[in-house]
Amino acid sequence: MLLWLKRYLYLSHRWLGIVLCLFMAMWFVSGVVMMYIGYPKLTPQEKLSGLPDMAAERCHISLAQALAATGQAKSPDSVRLTSVAGAPRYIFAYGKKQIAVDAETGNRIDRVTPAQALASAGSFLPTVNGHYLDSINEDAWTHSKALDEYRPLHRVQMDDEQGTLLYISNTTGEVVRDANHNERIWNWLGAWIHWLYPFRGGALDHYAADIIIYTALAGSILSLLGIAVGLMRWRFKGYYKHGAKTPYRNGWMRWHHLLGLGFGVIAFTWILSGLFSMNPWKIFDSTAAKPNLQAYMGGEISPHYFSLSVPEALARFQEAGFHAREIEWRILNSQGYYIGFDGLGRSRILTAQADGRVFEKFAWPELQNAAERLMGQSKVARQSVLSEYDFYYYSRAAHTMTGHIDKRLPILRLEFADPASTWLHLDPYTGNFSKLDAGRRLSRWLFAFLHSWDWLPLLNNRPIWDILLIAFSAGGLLISASGIVIGWQRVQRKLSTH
Incomplete structure (x- = not known):
């Protein structure tokens, strides 16, 4: 039974890799481009x-x-x-x-x-x-x-x-x-490829979001299977007969194994977080009622x-x-x-x-009065004035996905004791507000943090952020490229036997 499971684990990783490694290679290359040049x-x-x-x-x-x-x-x-x-x-x-x-x-x-x-x-x-x-x-x-x-x-x-x-x-x-x-x-090498825009428009437009979601899901499974296979094939105690920890003596298989062990977890988290960027199956959607703008304003x-x-x-x-x-x-x-x-x-x-x-600027009490009307019966559990950015409220460069959103300081954060654990960020310069409930805060971790590494200690200390992301992207690209070569060689062998 164990041998049967291992065999199908290896086969699943092999044939998924043949299909998906090209997509993954494109994602790693285009991701580096998007670090510096965003979608218009x-x-x-x-x-x-x-x-x-x-x-x-x-x-x-x-x-x-x-x-x-x-x-x-x-x-x-x-x-x-x-x-x-x-x-x-x-x-x-x-x-x-x-x-x-x-x-x-x-x-x-x-x-x-x-x-x-x-x-x-x-x-x-x-x-x-x-x-x-x-x-x-x-x-x-x-x-x-x-x-x-x-x-x-x-x-x-x-x-x-x-x-x-x-x-x-x-x-x-x-x-x-x-x-x-x-x-x-x-952008032909950046966002257009990264977001699989070739599938937008035409006959496949209706299915474009599903294509991204299920391709990323398959890529996540592929990466997870690869990590499992890599660990199973690694000799933690002792060596193979040829004196190495990996069973592969040389060539692409050896490099694919070593690169997978070195960068496989990063590849997995990036592809999985890319899946979460699509809010698949609406998992981050709030169940709370939509904000009543007129209640916030106090009139129409x-x-x-x-x-x-x-x-x-x-x-x-x-x-x-x-x-x-x-x-x-x-x-x-x-x-x-x-x-x-x-x-x-x-x-x-x-x-x-x-x-x-x-x-x-509006005064803080004015903003809080409006926010409390907006939230109805929900009470403020905690309030704070942010005079510097933190994990949930921060600014990005203008070319990035959310870089066009003006994030001024200071702002008022109100945390409410409602079922959705809603936070409101209120801008005193305009009276605008943004809503961040438990689902969106989870998305902040599973998408924004894992995908872009937009953690302030890194963002504030560039080029450390750049070096890390480029190095890990290069590792992911090499995993994918070696998988493409291995897959092509195997397909050629299969075809030559028929």
């Missing part, structure tokens, strides 16, 4: 730097008039005022739907023409020319779900030194993504909270020495505020009443 994105700061200062003299349409132009009966989830081709434009979010209204004329924007898309791109990069390419729903650089509410997308190729390709929303007219030539070239976005007009608000920001390029409407504790953002991504808050004042 337009970060909030990049977007703000491409906008002009808000033209107050052109903001003729009030919030009430713009809301009426949307044709929606319900209150929007969010409202912001930005610039498109130099002209002010309201952007209303209703769930996953975006509605744009011209703040100068009051016209609802139902579609964006190629000429308008070209004008939007020209305003974003005003020192260079661009030429219109086409309109697409999705291509190699726009697979992100975050772009779904902006599709279809116009593509404009700019004639700058970086060869920037801009994507303009047909819904709002905004530039929503940029991808320069360097990013596009390297309505003109009666904003007696201070937009031109007046922009003038107040200007008087305070702050040049707003975009503003958001915010309600907190049933009081209206304007949140202004400048070209460097900095923010200021303005009370939206006649005696409005500009200030930098």
Whole structure:
């Protein structure tokens, strides 16, 4: 029985390896590329730097008039005022739907023409020319779900030194993504392979997520089997007849055995954590009710909270020495505020009443009051103010998967005694909050930590992080490459006997 089990263990590892080692080799190579060049994105700061200062003299349409132009009966989830081709434009979010209204004329924007898309791109990069390419729903650089509410997308190729390709929303007219030539070239070897994007689009698009999940699951099983086989074949006591601990005298089998023992655990944790990145079978989903945004705000976005007009608000920001390029409407504790953002991504808050004042941060009690309403009957079990990053709240480089998310300091952390063990992180600069329940904290360990090694002692001491990840990636690549050679040799032998 034991011999039978060992035989099938060896056979399972062998034939899984023949099928999967090529995928694993691609994952290790592309993972190193992604350490330095991420999938194209337009970060909030990049977007703000491409906008002009808000033209107050052109903001003729009030919030009430713009809301009426949307044709929606319900209150929007969010409202912001930005610039498109130099002209002010309201952007209303209703769930996953975006509605744009011209703040100068009051016209609802139902579609964006190629000429308008070209004008939007020209305003974003005003020192260079661009030429219109086409309109697409999705291509190699726009697979992100975050772009779904902006599709279809116009593509404009700019004639700058970086060869920037801009994507303009047909819904709002905004530039929503940029991808320069360097990013596009390297991403064919990086994220495009790492996330198996060749399976996106076409006949296999519906199955793309399942392909990643089950390929990673099979790769995890392969790695675990390899560790088991490697340990079983290693002589912990004594030596084989040829004087070595491994049964393989030379060649690829010997290297595969030694490399597997040296790097097999790392390979296993990386592939397994890659599986967890997909939230397979929704294992990290929260069972708690979704946050009630209106409960947090203390009301719905309505003109009666904003007696201070937009031109007046922009003038107040200007008087305070702050040049707003975009503003958001915010309600907190049933009081209206304007949140202004400048070209460097900095923010200021303005009370939206006649005696409005500009200030930098909300007070901690204001944020806690709003958070307690959001959580209903759940009580705060612990509260703390974070003035430095920790394991659950930290910042990454802009090119990384979560690097576009602004993680400011200080922030207020509230830990609630609800069934989901919810934590809320509250940003005093904007009044925004993020939710981190037990499932997401588990994902932090099983995906982010194991996959990216984003542990602060390493991230704060580069190039130690770089050296370790490149060295271990090289080890994983060599395991996979030797497996490919061994598999090819075995298949050739099988074919030659028939």
